[in-house]
Amino acid sequence: MSRALSVYAAAALVFLHAPLVVLVLFSFNGGRFTVWEGFSLRWYQAAVSDPQLAEGLVNSLLIAVVAGVLSTVIGTLAAYGMWRRASPVLSGALYLSLVTPEIVTGVSLLALFQWAFRFLHLQLGLYTVVIAHVAFSIAYVTIVVSSRLRSYDRTLEEAAMDLGATEWGAFRRVTLPSIAPAVAAAGLLALVVSFDDYVITSLVAGVDSQTLPMVIYAMARRGVSPVVNAVSALIVVAFGAVIVVAERLQKR
Amino acid sequence: MNTRWWFLLPARVWTALFLLAPLGIVGAYSVLTRGDYGGVEAPWTMESYTRLIDPLYLAILWRSVWMATLSTVLCALLGFPLALFIARAGRRKNLWLQLVLLPFWTSFLVRTYAWLFILRDTGLVNTVLQRLHVIRTPLPLLYNDGAVLLGLVYSFLPFFVLPVYAALERLDGSLAEAAADLGARPLSTLRRVILPLSAPGIAAGCVLVFIPCLGSYLTPDLLGGGKTVMVGNLIQNQFTTARDWPFGSATSLVLMLVSALALLMMMRSPATKEML
Numbered sequence: 001m002s003r004a005l006s007v008y009a010a011a012a013l014v015f016l017h018a019p020l021v022v023l024v025l026f027s028f029n030g031g032r033f034t035v036w037e038g039f040s041l042r043w044y045q046a047a048v049s050d051p052q053l054a055e056g057l058v059n060s061l062l063i064a065v066v067a068g069v070l071s072t073v074i075g076t077l078a079a080y081g082m083w084r085r086a087s088p089v090l091s092g093a094l095y096l097s098l099v100t101p102e103i104v105t106g107v108s109l110l111a112l113f114q115w116a117f118r119f120l121h122l123q124l125g126l127y128t129v130v131i132a133h134v135a136f137s138i139a140y141v142t143i144v145v146s147s148r149l150r151s152y153d154r155t156l157e158e159a160a161m162d163l164g165a166t167e168w169g170a171f172r173r174v175t176l177p178s179i180a181p182a183v184a185a186a187g188l189l190a191l192v193v194s195f196d197d198y199v200i201t202s203l204v205a206g207v208d209s210q211t212l213p214m215v216i217y218a219m220a221r222r223g224v225s226p227v228v229n230a231v232s233a234l235i236v237v238a239f240g241a242v243i244v245v246a247e248r249l250q251k252r
Numbered sequence: 253m254n255t256r257w258w259f260l261l262p263a264r265v266w267t268a269l270f271l272l273a274p275l276g277i278v279g280a281y282s283v284l285t286r287g288d289y290g291g292v293e294a295p296w297t298m299e300s301y302t303r304l305i306d307p308l309y310l311a312i313l314w315r316s317v318w319m320a321t322l323s324t325v326l327c328a329l330l331g332f333p334l335a336l337f338i339a340r341a342g343r344r345k346n347l348w349l350q351l352v353l354l355p356f357w358t359s360f361l362v363r364t365y366a367w368l369f370i371l372r373d374t375g376l377v378n379t380v381l382q383r384l385h386v387i388r389t390p391l392p393l394l395y396n397d398g399a400v401l402l403g404l405v406y407s408f409l410p411f412f413v414l415p416v417y418a419a420l421e422r423l424d425g426s427l428a429e430a431a432a433d434l435g436a437r438p439l440s441t442l443r444r445v446i447l448p449l450s451a452p453g454i455a456a457g458c459v460l461v462f463i464p465c466l467g468s469y470l471t472p473d474l475l476g477g478g479k480t481v482m483v484g485n486l487i488q489n490q491f492t493t494a495r496d497w498p499f500g501s502a503t504s505l506v507l508m509l510v511s512a513l514a515l516l517m518m519m520r521s522p523a524t525k526e527m528l
Contacts, residue, residue, distance in 0.1 A: 002340070009337040009348070012330065016355045016409070019366035022376060026369070034369075034379040074262040081259030090260060093267040099511060100275070101467025103484040104504045107491040108274030111501070114291070115277055135270035138263055167255035196359045199469050203491070213361050220365050220474065229369065232362040243357045 020236060027229035043230040053231060056215035063126060063211060064195040067133035071194075072187035074134065075141025080171060082142070083149040094139040105136060106203035113204060125206035132204045133197065137190040144189060144250070148182030181249040188246040192239055282501035292497055300502035309486070309503075316483040317510065319397070319472075320465035323404040324412075327461045328454065330405065331412035335453075336446070338413070339420035349417065356410040364474050367403050368394065371475070395477030403471040408464060412457035419453025420446070459518040463511045483507050 027044070031037035047053055082091060097105070109132050113124060152175065160170040176183070198213040205211060212231075219228050282300055284292040303309065338348045355363065370376045371393040378390040393399060423446065431441040447454075469484035476482075483503060490500030 005333060005337045005340075008333050012334045013351055016352060016406075019370060019406070020355055020358060020363070023362070023366040023369055026376075034374060034376050035383070074266055077259045078263030081256050081263075084256045084259070087260055090264055090267065093271060094263075096275075097267070097271050099463060099515065100271075101464070101469075101484060101507060101511065103467060103469040103487050104278070104508060105271075105274075107487055107500060107504060108278045109270065110491060111277045111281060111497065112270070112274040131270055134266060138266060142263070171255075171259075192357075196361065198361050203488075213359070216361060216365070217474075220368055228365060232359075232365060235362055236358045239358050240354075 023229055024233040024236060027226060027233040029226060029229075032226060043226040044234075046227045047230040047234070050227065052210070052215050053212070053227075056210050056212035059126060059209055060195050060212040063129050063133060063201075064191045067130045067137060067194045068187055068191040070130070071134045071137035071141050071190045072183060075138045075186065075190070076145050076176075076183050078138065079142045079145035079149060080175065083146065083152075094142055097136055097139045102136075102197075102199040106132070106200040109135070109200070110203045123206060124204060124209075126209045128204045128206065129201050129209065129211065132200050133194040136197075136200065137193055140193055141186040141190050144186035145179065145182055148179050148250070152179060185246040185249040188242050188249070192242055192246075196239075278501040278504050281497050282505050284498050286496050286498050289495075300498040301506075303499060304502060304506060312481055312486050313483055313506070313510075315481075316466055319400065319404070319480075319482060320462050320468075323401060323408065323465045324458050324462045326401065326405045327409050327412040328458060331409055331457065332416060332454070334409075335413045335416035335420055338417050339423075345421075352413055353410055360407065360470065363407060364403055364471055367399070367406065368474055371399055371402075394475060395479055397476070397480050399475040400472045400480045400482075403475040404465050404468060407471065408461045411460040411464070415456040415460065416450060416453040419450040419456075423449050455518045455521055459514055462514050466511060466514070467507055 026034065026036075028039050028041070029036055030040035030042065078090060078094075081087065109128075113128055117123065156178070157170045157175055160174040161167065165173065196213065198217055201211050202214055202217070205214065212235075216228055216231060219225055281292050283296050283298060285295060285297055285299070287293045304313070334352065338345060338352065341348050368375070372378070373390040373392075373394070375393070377393060378387070381387045382390070427445055427449070428441050431445045432438075436444070467484050468482060469488055472480045472482045472485055473488075484507075487500050487503050487507065490496045490503065494500075
């Protein structure tokens with residue numbers, strides 16, 4: 001039976017990886033169609049010189065960095081606070097955010113923003129996307145940081161306070177430095193989650209604030225374009241690099 | 253005020269304003285009347301909920317539950333042997349786990365687009381088959397339930413493998429050996445020893461697949477075209493094109509209710525009692 005199991009596992013691995021491998025492979029195709037016509041970088045050139053993709057990339061990076069930093073700060077503070085003493089209401093709310101379908105999170109935020117705009121002279125833009133991304137990223141950050149804190153020795157902090165440190169001082173100068181790799185890993189995860197989101201973003205983004213996934217979605221909808229393959233390949237590589245760094249950080 | 257209060261404050265404010273308040277607004281909108289130009293108006297009414305009983309919408313709800321159930325069953329059938337293999341892979345355990353999770357760490361949109369690229373009329377499968385003269389006209393591989401199912405299973409398979417692997421990992425290997433020593437054949441060891449003991453992991457995996465599948469939007473939208481409408485697409489449509497916010501809100505709440513019921517069923521099932 002173990003023989004059959006190995007063959008099956010290999011087949012499952014092919015199923016999981018093959019779609020992405022062929023996608024990346026055909027980004028180097030010389031022709032427009034799904035027939036191999038020799039190696040070429042023309043679709044990468046086309047992708048790099050596409051103004052919409054460039055604008056989407058800038059917007060996405062901007063949103064991911066701001067939302068990543070904000071949710072890392074908020075999530076880390078929350079994880080630390082809940083580590084000191086459990087807060088059932090906050091952890092309940094964070095779990096709720098994890099099980100709420102993305103589409104519901106998206107429309108509910110859209111409803112909130114539209115309601116608020118009745119009183120404020122504002123409209124949807126990049127900042128509404130940042131608010132939404134922070135809202136769903138806090139839970140991810142909290143989970144990563146909390147799991148690190150579980151193995152953190154409480155007595156270190158008690159020692160610092162016995163030696164005269166304030167609670168804030170003990171956190172900033174003793175606890176935070178030792179959980180820093182996990183915090184950085186959580187930040188990278190938040191960055192990736194924000195950069196990748198399409199469903200929520202498409203609902204709360206302003207007309208002039210297209211993100212990269214929104215541009216890719218529109219291109220994929222329009223029809224065959226190897227440019228999308230090229231962009232996808234770049235995203236796969238970039239995400240892979242970020243995740244490898246994040247995992248290394250968490251293991252420290 | 254103690255210091256801990258200040259640590260929790262930013263998260264409390266953010267979740268109250270941008271998670272709980274929006275859900276509250278959706279709850280309120282679901283019992284209001286649709287406005288003439290979108291938006292909502294008085295009076296209070298349960299009309300949006302009663303409209304959900306319309307056969308058209310019941311069919312969409314039912315189809316979503318059915319698709320999510322089917323995806324869960326497929327993930328379980330495909331994922332269990334994989335988890336079992338990884339748990340028994342000895343020193344290569346971690347390598348295999350990483351390899352299974354790797355595609356999961358790339359963009360969700362890119363993973364879904366990959367299937368669009370493979371399945372469409374001018375996509376990989378149809379082009380290859382046409383070149384080999386197996387078929388003359390492209391097969392309709394895309395924009396049907398099968399394509400959506402494939403996309404869902406592909407996206408959420410790791411969600412099943414991970415908890416089941418964790419359960420199998422903890423399982424004492426000597427139990428299976430004892431069964432074998434006592435004359436049990438591999439399949440009956442599997443059925444009578446391994447499966448019951450890994451049941452909590454299987455239950456967790458099922459819920460982790462079922463909930464996101466039920467509320468999925470992007471997969472049915474891209475791979476199902478306009479045909480395979482699931483409840484997520486219905487909600488999106490009510491809030492954008494149709495501009496019927498009360499009905500979209502009521503549908504959102506029903507979707508969350510069904511998800512919560514699935515979660516509750518898992519937590520109540522005897523399989524997971526000992527885990528909690």
